[in-house]
Amino acid sequence: MNSMNEDITRRNFLWKALIGLGGMLVAFIGIPVGGFVLSPVFRKKEQRWVPVAWEEDLKLDGPQEIRYSIIKQDAWLKVNAKKSAYIIRKEGNDYVVLSSVCTHLGCSVHLNPQKNEFSCPCHGGKFDISGKVLGGPPSKP
Ligand code: FES
Numbered sequence: 858m859n860s861m862n863e864d865i866t867r868r869n870f871l872w873k874a875l876i877g878l879g880g881m882l883v884a885f886i887g888i889p890v891g892g893f894v895l896s897p898v899f900r901k902k903e904q905r906w907v908p909v910a911w912e913e914d915l916k917l918d919g920p921q922e923i924r925y926s927i928i929k930q931d932a933w934l935k936v937n938a939k940k941s942a943y944i945i946r947k948e949g950n951d952y953v954v955l956s957s958v959c960t961h962l963g964c965s966v967h968l969n970p971q972k973n974e975f976s977c978p979c980h981g982g983k984f985d986i987s988g989k990v991l992g993g994p995p996s997k998p
Contacts, residue, residue: 897932915946920955920968920975920986943968943975945986955988961995 909925920943929938945953955975957965964979974991975984982993989998 897930903930909942910944912946912950915944915952917946917948919970920945922957922968941965953987959995960990960997961993 909923924941926939929936941957943955959966959977966975966977980994982995983991
């Protein structure tokens with residue numbers, strides 16, 4: 858009777874020691890691996906200038922659409938993201954650069970050269986060539 862109690866106690870002790878060692882092993886391996894895997898999510902985004910056009914290719918006045926691509930680091934992935942913007946070149950090498958992303962929900966706006974305004978195909982947002990809202994749901998220029 859007494860030896861059976863010792864046997865069960867020894868077995869329980871070994872089982873608990875095995876669980877404890879397994880937990881420590883998971884913690885020793887899991888914490889650094891988890892930190893390595895999750896670190897890109899918390900990495901601060903880097904902002905940098907991107908050359909998009911040669912000066913001599915830009916016409917004076919009137920918005921001109923420029924298409925360019927950037928290498929975008931998205932957590933673990935590096936993707937080649939295609940972007941566009943509108944550049945207005947003024948006298949004296951002054952430039953106005955407008956994003957082509959609608960301020961409502963992020964669709965791409967298109968230039969309507971006859972009306973000299975940008976229109977958004979998604980919900981009918983309209984902007985003048987300085988980016989000011991002319992109509993539709995967008996509330997910000
Ligand atoms: Fe442009 Fe809604 S996304 S009007």
